[in-house]
Amino acid sequence: MGKRLNIIGKPWGTQLTVVKGARLTIGDDVMINAGVGIAANVEVTIGNNVMIGPRTSIFDSAYHRIDSLDDGSQTAKSIIIQDNAWIGTGAIILPGVTIGRNAVVAAGSTVTKDVPENTLVAGAPAKIIRELTIHDGWVRH
Helix, strand or coil: CCCCCCCCCCCCCCCEEEECCCEEECCCCCEEECCEEEECCEEEEECCCCCCCCCEEECCCCCCCCCCCCCCCCCECCECCCCCCCCCCEEEECCCCCCCCCCCCCCEEEECCCCCCCEEEEECCCEEEEECCCCCCCCCC
């Protein structure tokens, strides 16, 4: 856990779950809003200056096989949220995703694939809406 971590637990409880042998890493100046659920079965890494909106779900495991051909080997994959990212209210971040530096995930989006740095994504599944102009050293507040 980094310095100045801010976790809001009201009006909805916030849940951080790390199973034995897994890793949850949270950088400096991170804000995790009310109702957020983060579950690390393998690894979830959150960089510095990241903001996570209320009722967002970040799970590095699907927890179940999808069909009878699924051997379960791909059920859990690491999630990385890089520095200065903003995850909007009610977003869902699925296993194996990397969210790039300075990226913004719009409220209600379901992220199934990597999000390039300096982009805004939205939708279910999330798609690139536009590139963002981020000057060196700018920090999201």
